[in-house]
Amino acid sequence: MSASASHPPKAVTLNDVARAAGVSHQTVSRVINEHPSVAPATRARVLAAIRELGYRPNALARKLVTGRSKTVGIVGFGTTFYGPAQMVLSVERALKGRGYGFALASVDDLERPSLEGAVRELGRHDVEGLILITPLREVSLAEIDALCGGRPFVMIDVAKGSPLPSVVIDQGHGSALATRHLVDLGHHHVAEISGPLAWHDAWARHEAWRETLLKAGLTPGRSVEGDWTAEGGYRAAEALLSSGERFTALVVGNDQMALGALAALSERGVRVPEEVSVVGFDDVPEARFYRPPLTTVRQDFAELGTRSAALILKAIEARRAPQLPPRPEQVCLTPELVVRLSTAPPPR
Template sequence: MSDSGRAPGVREVAAAAGVSRQTVSRVLNDHPSIRPETRERVLGAMADLNFRPNRAARMLTTARSRTIGVLAASASSLFGPASSIDAVEQAGREAGYFVTVAHAASLDRAELTAAIDHLGAQSVEGVVVIAPQRAVQEAMAALSLSVPSVALHGAGVAGDEGVFVDQFEGARIATRHLIERGHTRIAHLSGPADWSEARARREGFVAELSAAGLEPVVSREGDWTAASGAAIGAELLAARDAPTAIFSSNDQMALGVLHATRVLGLRVPDDLALVGFDDIPEAAFFSPPLTTVRQDFPELGRRCIARLVALIEGRELAFAAPVAPVLVVRDSV
């Protein structure tokens, strides 16, 4: 802190290093004309003064904000979207970018436009769209962004270029695990059809059962909550030809199924095998600990930022394969 009580600026750094303010600005902007010994002296003064460059000032000198916007068009309280936002923020900082998040209050086009305008007012150089719902994807397709963007909606559609977790394969390995343990009456507790991840997981479940010559049973749509899992789970278990195994589209709904089994006097895994999806932190502490499919959100964030930065810099970057899901085997099967 300077003697005046305010944070040190370029003037204080220049005085401490014995150089001009222009020289300090050139060091900040990595100008090639600065001699190595001068650069070290300026950087040393910055460290001694705990100097933090002012982002607005740097924008004036570089014409770049080094800021990435995140448009969150889904409930950030849900594990998948929240983990995606966290992963993108972390990867953005590691890449040397500021990250700012705008949440759309609803899924209509006016709210999405307002959120985009909010990011534009902060001079973002690119936008990551957390858009798992079909309605958001359709609305975004109709909007014209003035900066590069990458959509992070997790199912694998044209243009994803490997920046997604393979939801379809994740559902197949979960279902395959149940088949390999001898189950033939397997039901899928489905997520909301408007979400691309839920559709991909349902399709993977159906494909794996069909490949095994078994008849798939798909429930009505849940809404990702434990309450919907409990209600739909009770319906499935009360059916005349009740399943011996359930693959739930997420861990929270699987938690609801566990509740439904207790109410009905059933036990997992003795009377019912259960597999979830996401591997939320609490899944290992369910009773019994839940077998589930883990998504590598940190890797997803790194890929997302790497592709967006490449687009910002005028380069193309694609990944040959999606992020692979992993089956985490615990005690519920």
């Protein structure tokens, strides 16, 4: 066995970076810790050497020097589903782009003991702030502040207009876009497969579907509650078809359930969109390859991550500067309707 095979490559050190950049190790340390006294040209040279050598600063050593972990904790619920998973990924990318690490704790339910356990777990990583991707429908600022142990926090997936510091996508507006699209096509019999109504976004979409139809002078059709999965969408569509209640259009709470609904309609010989139009929600990457390609509502998860990272880092800095007391703030993003081939005017 060769010497190179028996001994792992030596880790790149701060001194290696200093030699490559032609500066002192103190200057490299200042660059790593974002000290403002480094000239821009010198900073660029040091960063280039760090990239070239593949240097990875030791997080513990950096914390000893700066007193900061530069880590944000993420509490995630429902991360096996497309929407929450995309939220986690987009936040992760945005934090990395701002020079922060992250620690993730997933919870299986939204009961307080589970959330407290997740926050305790993240506390062992000495996180500076928390992002909670937890679709709580009714919760107060004081409750979440107590849960987070006084750490700065930002919530994702809470109600529009909530007083909590949060970044949200206007779920009601998205559902209203989908429903109005069907009404504008001439549909008077519009049914729904909702998401689990304990989730605030599913509830917001459901209420917007109902209110949009009522404002149009139409009676909302039958609604069946699904579970976000393709199988759940299939079962819900089967229930609608078996009910005998007429519908020419179907608003579905997410694209996965829409996939199952399309399968159920096809098995019953119901043509989409000639006999029933179908609209989903999320615009998953596969939606344009459904048969037929799915009309749906697109959520900008990348922007959600960017705004969430910016808001939590703003809150962290405000907490470190007492003269700038943190104020709760909500950022609301607007989804858009993507029209494809699964919707058309109703049959005559």
